[in-house]
Amino acid sequence: MDNRQLFFIFLPLFGMLMGCSKEKPKILIIGDSISIGYMPYLETHFADRAVIEHNPGNAQHTGTGLQKIKEWVGGEKWDIIQVNWGLWDLCYRHPDSKVQGNRDKINGKLTHTVEEYSSNLDSIVTILKQVTDAKLIFLTTTYVPEQEAGRFKQDAVRYNEAAKKIMKKHSILVHDIYEASETIHHQFGKGSDDVHYTDKGYEQLSKPVINFLNQQMLN
Numbered sequence: 001m002d003n004r005q006l007f008f009i010f011l012p013l014f015g016m017l018m019g020c021s022k023e024k025p026k027i028l029i030i031g032d033s034i035s036i037g038y039m040p041y042l043e044t045h046f047a048d049r050a051v052i053e054h055n056p057g058n059a060q061h062t063g064t065g066l067q068k069i070k071e072w073v074g075g076e077k078w079d080i081i082q083v084n085w086g087l088w089d090l091c092y093r094h095p096d097s098k099v100q101g102n103r104d105k106i107n108g109k110l111t112h113t114v115e116e117y118s119s120n121l122d123s124i125v126t127i128l129k130q131v132t133d134a135k136l137i138f139l140t141t142t143y144v145p146e147q148e149a150g151r152f153k154q155d156a157v158r159y160n161e162a163a164k165k166i167m168k169k170h171s172i173l174v175h176d177i178y179e180a181s182e183t184i185h186h187q188f189g190k191g192s193d194d195v196h197y198t199d200k201g202y203e204q205l206s207k208p209v210i211n212f213l214n215q216q217m218l219n
Contacts (some may be wrong), residue, residue, distance in 0.1 A: 025217055027052040028134070030059050031084040033123055033206070034142050037197060040212075041206035050079075050217065061088035061111050069127050078134040082175075082209075083124070083213055086141030086163065087195055089117045090155040103150025109175030114155075115160050121166045129170065135216055138163060139209070142181035148191040175212045177197045181205060 027050050029035055029042065039054050046052045057070040059065055062085045071083060073081070092108035095103065101212045102108070112120065128136055140163065144156040160178055188201030 007205075010193055020143075025050045025079040026076060027080045027082070027213060028055070028073070028076070028078045030055045030065070030069075031082075031139065031205060032058055032060060032087055033058075033196065034087065035059075035084060035139075036110065037202040038206035038209060041203050042148040042210060045210050047146070057118050058081075059085060061085055061091075062124060063112065064088075066120055066123050066127075071123055071132055073132050074130070078132055080137065081104055081128065081132060081134040081214065082137040082213070083128075084141070085124075085145070086117070086156065086159050087151070089120075090114075090141070090144075090152070090159050096154070097149075099149045101150065103148075105148075105150050105152060108150060114158055117159055118162045118166055122169070125166065125170045125172060130208045133195070137166045137212070137216065140174065140176045140178050142177060142195065142205070143185045144195055145185065145189065145192045147159075148195055149193060163205055173216070175209070177189070177208055180208050186195055 005129045011016065027037060027046065029052065031054075036054065036058065042052055055068075059068075059072075065083070065085055089112040091101070091103060091111050093111065094104035094108035095102055097104035097108065120210040125136070141156045142162045144153045146153050158177070164174055164176075184201055184204045185197065188198045188204055189202075190196045190198060
């Protein structure tokens with residue numbers, strides 16, 4: 001067998017090895033309990049396509065984001081970073097409330113006004129653009145049902161509009177998931193007083209997130 005024949009025999013194997021050695025894209029998800037809920041479905045979908053991670057624990061509100069964003073990004077070379085804050089920022093809490101999380105939209109104190117929220121997001125995005133070359137995506141706040149104890153339904157819309165203005169200022173991609181989340185919540189939410197979803201709800205919510213991330217991986 002001459003060298004030419006050997007070349008054509010081993011060429012496909014060489015191609016396979018090169019394909020296996022190619023690094024997978026790295027995706028970081030930063031967000032609250034909603035993102036934690038759909039994260040397992042993202043991990044399953046991207047298992048063979050990308051390295052996908054979530055910030056440790058709950059990203060809570062933009063104040064927490066300002067404190068920890070550099071730590072969460074770390075020294076990794078991320079290809080995509082998707083961030084979301086809102087549900088904690090627009091939540092009213094009172095120390096005497098017996099509702100989980102001390103939520104109380106009647107007597108409680110708002111975590112961050114929409115102006116404070118905007119300012120914090122502006123600072124967070126500024127930091128992100130300094131510490132990473134990743135493609136940045138802002139995912140809007142999901143639906144707030146009418147009877148939620150610590151949140152007003154319309155505030156999710158107001159805070160989303162404020163966030164979009166900040167993202168436009170910085171030329172950051174926005175994935176507006178609000179309408180989809182409302183439809184999904186009516187079918188698979190945990191109740192008219194709870195912003196969270198059943199397992200089926202998180203599975204459904206993961207689909208538009210997956211589709212959007214897939215599109216950005218191809219671009």
